[in-house]
Amino acid sequence: MSSPCRASLILLAFILLAGCDREKRGMTHEPKPETMAFVPSGDPRASDYENNAFQMSQGQRLFMWMNCVGCHAHGGGGMGPPLMDDKWRYGGRMEDIVYTILNGRPNGMPPFKGRLTEQQAWQLASYVRSLSAQPRQDVLYSRSDEMSITEPATLKERNAIMNEPPAPGHGPGK
Amino acid sequence: MRRRLLLPIPLFVLVSGCAGIQSVSDDAGRESGLIWSLFVLFGIVTAIFYVAVIAFLIAAYWRRGGSNQDGLPDEGGVTRERSLRTAFFLWTGAVIGSLSLLALASYFTDRGLASVNPENKPMVGIDLVANQWWWDVRYHYDDPSQNIRTANEIHLPAGVPAMISLKSNDVIHSFWVPNLAGKQDLIPGRINDIVLMPRRIGHYRAQCAEYCGLQHAHMALDVIVESPADFQRWEAAQRQPAPAPATPLAQAGYAYVTSRECSTCHNIAGTNANGTVAPDLTHVAGRRTIAAGTLPMNRAGLYAWIADPQGAKPGNNMPTVGLNADELHAVAAYLETLK
Numbered sequence: 001m002s003s004p005c006r007a008s009l010i011l012l013a014f015i016l017l018a019g020c021d022r023e024k025r026g027m028t029h030e031p032k033p034e035t036m037a038f039v040p041s042g043d044p045r046a047s048d049y050e051n052n053a054f055q056m057s058q059g060q061r062l063f064m065w066m067n068c069v070g071c072h073a074h075g076g077g078g079m080g081p082p083l084m085d086d087k088w089r090y091g092g093r094m095e096d097i098v099y100t101i102l103n104g105r106p107n108g109m110p111p112f113k114g115r116l117t118e119q120q121a122w123q124l125a126s127y128v129r130s131l132s133a134q135p136r137q138d139v140l141y142s143r144s145d146e147m148s149i150t151e152p153a154t155l156k157e158r159n160a161i162m163n164e165p166p167a168p169g170h171g172p173g174k
Numbered sequence: 175m176r177r178r179l180l181l182p183i184p185l186f187v188l189v190s191g192c193a194g195i196q197s198v199s200d201d202a203g204r205e206s207g208l209i210w211s212l213f214v215l216f217g218i219v220t221a222i223f224y225v226a227v228i229a230f231l232i233a234a235y236w237r238r239g240g241s242n243q244d245g246l247p248d249e250g251g252v253t254r255e256r257s258l259r260t261a262f263f264l265w266t267g268a269v270i271g272s273l274s275l276l277a278l279a280s281y282f283t284d285r286g287l288a289s290v291n292p293e294n295k296p297m298v299g300i301d302l303v304a305n306q307w308w309w310d311v312r313y314h315y316d317d318p319s320q321n322i323r324t325a326n327e328i329h330l331p332a333g334v335p336a337m338i339s340l341k342s343n344d345v346i347h348s349f350w351v352p353n354l355a356g357k358q359d360l361i362p363g364r365i366n367d368i369v370l371m372p373r374r375i376g377h378y379r380a381q382c383a384e385y386c387g388l389q390h391a392h393m394a395l396d397v398i399v400e401s402p403a404d405f406q407r408w409e410a411a412q413r414q415p416a417p418a419p420a421t422p423l424a425q426a427g428y429a430y431v432t433s434r435e436c437s438t439c440h441n442i443a444g445t446n447a448n449g450t451v452a453p454d455l456t457h458v459a460g461r462r463t464i465a466a467g468t469l470p471m472n473r474a475g476l477y478a479w480i481a482d483p484q485g486a487k488p489g490n491n492m493p494t495v496g497l498n499a500d501e502l503h504a505v506a507a508y509l510e511t512l513k
Contacts, residue, residue: 025489061491065439065451115438117493 023139025054046094049122050129053139059127060145062120071108074146075131080108084131084150086159092134093161097125133158196352196379202399203354204371205287212283219272226265287356290369291335297369298336300328304347304360304382307389307490308453308466313409322412323441325453326466327396330372331405340366348384351397357383372399379467388489394467415444416456416512426500427508431455435495436505442512452492459512465490476506 049055063069071080081089090100101121104111112121130140133156140153201207291297303310313322330336340349342360349368350357353376358368382393400408419428428445431437436455437447443456458464461471468487469475478485481502483492497505 058491114434117435117495119493 023052023054025052043095043098045122049126050094050135051139052126053141055123056126056130056135056139057141058120059123059125059130060141062116062124063127064145066112066116066124068124069146074144074148075150083128086132086161088161092129092132094122094125094129097128098122101125132156134161195377196381198352200353202372202374202376202378203351204373205355206353207373208283208286209356212279215279216276219276223269223272226268290371295335298330298334300336300338302328302338302340302349302360304340304342304344304349304386304393306344306387307382307393307487309393309395310343310453313412320413322409323443323454324412324457324461326394326463327398327461329398329400329405329408330370331402332372332375332399334372334402334405336370336372338368338370340368345386346384347382347386347393349380349395350383351378351380351395353378354397354399359384375399375401377462389468389487392466392468392487392490394463396462396467411460412457416442419508419511421507423504423507424511425508427504427506430497430501430505431508435493439492455509455512457512459510465492473506473510476509477502480505480509 071078072083075084076082081087088096090096090105098118098121100109101116101124102111102113102118116124126135129135130153133140133153137154142152142154144150144152198206198213199210201210299314301310301312301314303312309326311322311324311326311328315321328338338349340358340360341364342362344362346362347360348357349360351370354370354372355368358366360366376399378397378399380395380397382390386393419425431440431442432446437445437449439449439452440455441448441450441452443454447455459471463469464471464475464479465483465487469479479492480495480497482494483490484494
């Protein structure tokens with residue numbers, strides 16, 4: 001193939017590439033996801049929020065704004081349990097995390113129902129799961145908003161989710 | 175012929191942009207006056223040279239018709255060369271002279287812009303924090319209890335310089351009140367500043383002048399320049415906490431706003447609503463616009479904004495809370511009382 005022909009083919013490929021949307025933002029969020037009754041297992045909203053970089057980065061903003069950092073730090077934990085490891089006391093699926101955020105948990109996790117919208121809880125859950133690199137690689141952010149010395153989420157090993165409560169002496173603060 | 179008549183129309187359209195509340199051809203501020211004078215001078219000088227060059231080109235074109243074809247020097251060659259030489263020296267002199275004039279004018283304008291507060295008057299201190307896509311405004315005083323917080327609107331006393339510290343919480347924005355001064359960027363992680371010296375009372379419009387995301391165009395800031403006495407009245411009113419709701423409907427709105435989603439992000443001084451990540455609503459009904467110039471501040475605007483913020487300004491950080499009709503009526507009625 002002659003080189004002008006090849007060059008124009010490559011150019012055409014680039015032009016076509018511009019037509020590829022990475023994802024839909026869904027910021028006007030049609031009534032479907034938000035007014036639905038909460039489904040504790042296998043909620044169809046989970047993948048909408050988890051596989052969407054925009055929703056995840058909104059979750060990252062909310063994580064700072066709502067002072068989640070105050071107890072959980074930037075995933076490393078403090079007063080609250082760490083969120084970047086593979087231990088999930090109350091379940092590590094999207095639905096479990098949304099339930100935890102909205103209804104609270106014993107020993108300090110406050111309920112945010114009526115304070116955050118469900119959409120915001122889903123966005124937060126998406127970000128929380130990104131701390132242990134659970135979502136898809138192409139959705140994860142390559143850089144955190146905060147100053148950070150940990151490696152980017154895109155380079156992290158994905159940890160298998162363990163739902164057993166931590167062994168004694170393995171909890172936060174130890 | 176018709177086409178030639180239509181030619182000036184785009185010019186008129188451009189000129190019509192040079193008037194009103196958002197215009198660079200205004201001397202309402204000391205800086206914008208200096209910049210506009212320099213612009214006019216540049217316009218005049220470059221226009222003279224443009225006309226001269228075009229006239230020369232046309233003359234050269236006409237002259238070409240009389241040139242000889244045989245390659246021999248023509249009769250009037252010597253005198254023509256002499257007059258050409260004179261013209262050449264005149265032209266070079268004019269270029270050097272006018273470039274020096276423009277350089278001098280630029281220098282003095284720049285010095286004028288650099289001496290921001292020549293009379294060393296006490297300045298109004300304002301922190302302006304840009305967010306996607308709204309402006310957080312804080313007035314600072316020696317006594318911190320006198321500080322004022324508002325959003326998307328700044329008031330300035332005429333004849334008093336105002337020192338504005340510019341910060342950003344997310345991406346790079348740019349602060350630009352064309353009627354008062356030039357642009358200055360707001361950069362996350364650092365503090366820029368700009369001093370405004372408003373001279374004429376009026377209402378002006380500032381606009382984010384650095385593309386900052388989806389709703390960059392809906393990031394306006396109302397600038398109200400008023401007499402020092404009016405400004406002091408405004409300051410005193412802003413320091414008051416929000417008035418207590420009087421009607422049952424407004425009371426229901428108060429109960430909702432201070433206990434539910436609204437209070438997580440918004441602050442209303444004197445109530446339990448003390449969020450810090452969204453515009454301060456203490457005197458929201460006294461402002462001119464909602465959501466940084468997106469909607470006018472009236473009952474219709476409030477309803478439209480509260481019921482469907484993502485429809486009015488897609489992508490902004492106010493979520494659709496999903497109020498029912500009763501709650502919507504109550505919340506709008508309460509916010510209307512926050513003058």
